[in-house]
Amino acid sequence: MPKRLLIIVGGGIVVLAAGYFISLKEANKIMAAQEGEIASFSQTQQKLYEQKLQSKPATPKQLAQMGQNFIKQNQPDFAIIVLSRAVQQSPKYRDGWIYLGYAYLQKKDTAAAEKALEKARDLDPIYGYTWELLAKCKEMEGDTQTAQQWYNKSKELSKTGQ
Numbered sequence: 001m002p003k004r005l006l007i008i009v010g011g012g013i014v015v016l017a018a019g020y021f022i023s024l025k026e027a028n029k030i031m032a033a034q035e036g037e038i039a040s041f042s043q044t045q046q047k048l049y050e051q052k053l054q055s056k057p058a059t060p061k062q063l064a065q066m067g068q069n070f071i072k073q074n075q076p077d078f079a080i081i082v083l084s085r086a087v088q089q090s091p092k093y094r095d096g097w098i099y100l101g102y103a104y105l106q107k108k109d110t111a112a113a114e115k116a117l118e119k120a121r122d123l124d125p126i127y128g129y130t131w132e133l134l135a136k137c138k139e140m141e142g143d144t145q146t147a148q149q150w151y152n153k154s155k156e157l158s159k160t161g162q
Contacts, residue, residue, distance in 0.1 A: 079103035128157035
């Protein structure tokens with residue numbers, strides 16, 4: 001019997017490698033039937049997931065929600081796949097760029113995170129959370145002076161409701 005790749009996504013939806021969507025209740029039955037065996041995510045499986053994603057189009061907002069769920073599950077590789085697709089479909093989607101930057105931060109890839117977050121900042125320069133994540137990048141890189149300036153900017157913008 002071929003192994004099934006289960007990816008739990010928010011809202012009780014599970015994505016199977018075969019590309020089918022099922023309920024969380026059904027997924028629990030399948031997992032119990034497979035005696036708790038959980039597949040690890042290899043690069044091959046990531047490629048398969050990316051191919052399935054291409055064959056089942058989703059809106060940028062749906063992709064961003066999936067990306068957020070992968071981030072919450074500490075699966076930045078899958079988050080990067082779906083979030084890259086979201087910003088590819090909608091290059092002016094600020095939140096897609098922010099979540100993509102956050103996923104790269106999870107992987108500690110500050111260069112890629114900063115690149116994504118700069119795009120978000122360029123789209124909406126008064127959104128405080130973008131500045132906070134950019135500050136986190138600088139902090140991780142050891143540039144504490146710039147990090148502090150950007151944290152201050154984030155706090156200032158947050159006070160004004162941005």
